Amino acid sequence: MSEPRLLWRRNKPSIRNYTVAVLSTAAALGIARWPEVHLESAPVSLFLCAVMLSAWLGGVGPGLLATVLSAAAFAYHFVSPIHSLAVDSEQMPRFVVFVLAAVLVGSLSAAQRSSMQSLRKAEEALRETQAELAHVTRVMTMGELAASIAHEVNQPLAGVVLNGNACLRWLAGESPNLAEAREAAQRIIRDGTRASDIISRVRALAKKTVTESERVDMNEAIREVLALAQAEARRNKAAIRTELAGDLPPVRGDRVQLQQVVLNLVINGIEAMSTVQDRPRELVIRTQTGEAHQVRVTVQDSGIGLDRQTLERIFDAFYTTKPEGLGMGLSISRSIVENHAGRLSVVAHDGPGTTFQFALPTYH
Template structure:
């Protein structure tokens, strides 16, 4: 049962039900324990109000039970009626106690789930920051390229302006190139800051192809330094998915880096990496990362996504479990394929029409 705090409709329903039970119990000659129905009010109150509200509701129900007995049997004592009243009071008290215990256990479970979610988010953030450290050379290259172009175009614009007859058109073109490259550098820095920032996930409509291209740009320099060739095979007209861009980039970068490390012993020219997107036959979108490394031993497949399991000597075994957590949070699933050569890791995401941030 989920507590819906502050629901006016349910509150009015509880008040109306309480008054109806009291009216029937106090002003009708029925020889049944009508007051036992107050247990329904107590149970419903546990789903609407906090602990204090449940205690107050239980006290009101107990008081109304006694008051209804006083109204209907004030002139003459009735043993059976007194027995029914005692049974009703006992039932209300027992149900109130159980409802409070249930409410406390539910609140404790919700608190644990929230703490677990925060811990997972913090761990994912730490992993992203660690991953950025491993990509330092690629990031520096991504930033240095537009900076070098800015320097070149800035010098060219000065030369055009310093001529005996300044060529303003050429200077304008060079300055336009400076602004374009500055925007490119700013975009690279924005992507890096987004990966490094610690923030709550925002699920918005996005193109998985764009996410794949951005992740590939960030790791391409690192792959080149390890003599790994990356090919993109992105399906055209891929439907949008609802997801968090930063988290999905983290998944893709992690899969690409894992594949790169798995091919460290490949001969020159044989380390090939394929990043592919396609529409799933059963609906949704599938993204896969395939390499030409030694592959995954069959005995490792069942525990590949278990926490702290790693085939690398210095691995922590947290990358793939975090990837699984992210993909499952997005309503998808992740699995390992068995290609004829190497390894393949795939994940699927549902295609949704509406997103909530």
């Protein structure tokens, strides 16, 4: 079922491009033969335009077709003997120069088109790689962090269990050995304290994540993020629209971390729209100056939305409804925004979808 459709989709542009070649040559001929325009003696530039246009839009094939049609039309209507495809010997140089010029213009145009196409493809590939890299970096950082926390905490916990068992053994039996039991209990307290120290160290580390504190233009930061997210949006057939305030004051903070927040929200929005069929998949990113010296960033999607149960849990670490999700995007984003003295929340909006918003104090 899908094969013929794919074939049609692949063929459609080339059929269109060959049609353009035929129509543009016909238009050139029509204009050249139009009596009021007086171009009968110099129609060459019109045919060259047709060749250039066809090669630019369609590449080598349509360019060649336009060249052949133009040469035939030129020979038939403008080179003696008129109304014949033959060419007089004294007119031959004129005809050959015309054909050579058409071939040259067509190939230059086709070459230009193909280099533009490869450039576009390379740009696209670069963006996709950057987006994947951003994701992989985050996954790796989280994975490594989780592994090292697990390792650090596991050891004292194993000690707690071991000493707990030993303590029970010393207490059991006819005459419990209270001295040994006391020592085991003390070891339990020591290991428990160690585990709790590790957790406090990790907390302190997480709090210190604002490493840079610079002036950040959120509009510019968002534009950079969108360059990364466009490829993902295109893959999911979603459109991204921006409404960025013209006179937005800068905020203070870590540009990369703030971009991470926007990227997380944008990717979530795109993912939430990937199954939507009955309405446009549109993501809107808005910046505004809020009250009390604040910059407000809003990311609104037309996706599946949030039910009450999900809404209560979305900011929890490791909460995810996606098969490939980690459930870390929103919890990391919320802690980054809070480290910047801001607030990230879900806000109500009319219509389907979800709107996330965060506000940051302006730089002064």
